[in-house]
Amino acid sequence: MGLHINFKSGKPVYLQIVDQIKSLSASGALRAGEALPSIRPLAEELRLNRNTVAKAYTELESLGVIETLPGKGCFLKASQSPLRKEVRRNLLIEEIDQAIVAAHHLQVSDREFFDIIQERMNALESKRKEFA
Amino acid sequence: MSRVTPAIQVENLKYAYGRADAVHDLNLTVQPGRCYGLFGRNGAGKTTTMKCLLNLLRPRSGMVRVFGLDPSKQEVAVKQRLAYVPDQVAFYPWMSIRETLDYLASFRTNWNRRIEADLIERFRLDPSVRADSLSKGQRTQLALIAAICPETDLLILDEPTSGLDPIVRREFIETVIGAYQDGNPGNRTILVSTHLISEFEGLIDEFTIVDHGRNVLTLDADLARESYKKIRVRFADTPPEVDLREALQVRREGRELEVIANGGSAELQHRLQETRPESLTVESLTLEEIFVATVKSREAQ
Numbered sequence: 001m002g003l004h005i006n007f008k009s010g011k012p013v014y015l016q017i018v019d020q021i022k023s024l025s026a027s028g029a030l031r032a033g034e035a036l037p038s039i040r041p042l043a044e045e046l047r048l049n050r051n052t053v054a055k056a057y058t059e060l061e062s063l064g065v066i067e068t069l070p071g072k073g074c075f076l077k078a079s080q081s082p083l084r085k086e087v088r089r090n091l092l093i094e095e096i097d098q099a100i101v102a103a104h105h106l107q108v109s110d111r112e113f114f115d116i117i118q119e120r121m122n123a124l125e126s127k128r129k130e131f132a
Numbered sequence: 133m134s135r136v137t138p139a140i141q142v143e144n145l146k147y148a149y150g151r152a153d154a155v156h157d158l159n160l161t162v163q164p165g166r167c168y169g170l171f172g173r174n175g176a177g178k179t180t181t182m183k184c185l186l187n188l189l190r191p192r193s194g195m196v197r198v199f200g201l202d203p204s205k206q207e208v209a210v211k212q213r214l215a216y217v218p219d220q221v222a223f224y225p226w227m228s229i230r231e232t233l234d235y236l237a238s239f240r241t242n243w244n245r246r247i248e249a250d251l252i253e254r255f256r257l258d259p260s261v262r263a264d265s266l267s268k269g270q271r272t273q274l275a276l277i278a279a280i281c282p283e284t285d286l287l288i289l290d291e292p293t294s295g296l297d298p299i300v301r302r303e304f305i306e307t308v309i310g311a312y313q314d315g316n317p318g319n320r321t322i323l324v325s326t327h328l329i330s331e332f333e334g335l336i337d338e339f340t341i342v343d344h345g346r347n348v349l350t351l352d353a354d355l356a357r358e359s360y361k362k363i364r365v366r367f368a369d370t371p372p373e374v375d376l377r378e379a380l381q382v383r384r385e386g387r388e389l390e391v392i393a394n395g396g397s398a399e400l401q402h403r404l405q406e407t408r409p410e411s412l413t414v415e416s417l418t419l420e421e422i423f424v425a426t427v428k429s430r431e432a433q
Binding site: 005007008009010011012013039040041043044046047048049050051052054105106107 | 165167305310313314317318331333334335336337357358361401411412413414415416417418419
């Protein structure tokens with residue numbers, strides 16, 4: 001699945017898995033109904049604690065990103081968040097705020113910041129086309 | 133939390149070889165289901181601590197419990213519940229792999245033959261080969277099979293991968309995750325001492341750094357990586373004077389400044405930012421870097 005764990009990011013390992021699977025889903029690299037590797041082989045491949053991978057999958061399930069079919073494994077769900085629009089907005093705002101703080105510390109100007117957002121959106125769009 | 137009996141509980145452990153203090157007031161609590169790292173330099177007291185858990189050494193003082201049991205009084209009950217891979221693996225030289233495993237299985241109430249067969253195949257071992265003609269890697273693989281087949285709740289690994297080639301090391305760790313942890317998710321506890329911290333980084337939930345027989349730092353792995361930061365700053369000219377009181381370590385090199393901090397790094401970062409540097413990057417420390425920074429800053433004192 002091409003997940004990559006970066007221990008220098010300071011982000012909890014299970015959250016890195018959650019975020020990467022979410023972005024694979026957003027880009028279309030993983031499509032609704034497609035199977036995810038089960039916990040054991042993914043943990044072995046990434047050499048991660050089995051319980052860390054399990055925690056990430058539990059989180060993805062509660063976010064409505066994946067579903068577990070007993071005896072069959074984990075599958076990506078169609079991207080319909082079970083959360084209300086307002087809640088979803090607030091979750092996004094938190095992430096954006098963090099990025100703004102990071103931009104400030106990295107001395108990225110507001111103009112540059114907007115340009116980067118535009119550029120990343122374009123990049124995601126072209127990835128989507130590639131997988132479509 | 134307090135109602136759960138810890139898998140390992142060590143309180144004020146003291147041990148000395150002759151007059152030399154090996155372990156001094158060591159404390160350690162490992163909750164069931166966790167993978168716990170014990171980090172330290174050579175001679176820091178890691179092996180001694182592990183041997184006290186196994187009743188291979190008798191503590192001078194202090195308390196040692198394994199699943200609430202005293203290893204010196206309930207040795208058999210303790211040994212039923214754990215498996216151990218020492219740093220130096222030894223088998224009877226005249227026994228074949230098959231005979232060695234049967235011999236070791238005879239001491240156990242439970243022995244999973246299916247896992248045994250899987251691992252023999254995975255490691256491409258020939259069961260008819262005698263122990264004295266095995267390579268170091270193969271001896272470790274045999275020890276790992278013998279440690280996993282009894283399906284114990286606790287696995288103690290003492291420098292398990294040192295001196296092994298990268299392929300054997302990788303397989304070793306994969307086996308610990310897959311064959312051991314996945315066998316009873318959430319209930320398999322691991323205590324591992326290692327120099328090769330980066331290889332076990334993804335496995336470790338929590339760790340203790342031991343130095344000269346004392347515990348120096350105990351932290352959750354994710355929290356540790358979140359709070360230890362390395363700030364790298366480059367200036368257009370000679371670095372200005374900045375208040376770096378939160379820093380654990382400072383390195384200056386020409387126009388560059390590298391600061392390691394634990395907590396307080398936001399304030400530090402802010403102050404460095406105010407000096408208008410050419411560039412400033414922040415990254416978290418890996419467990420190995422945290423270990424090195426901690427031990428080195430103690431030695432500098």
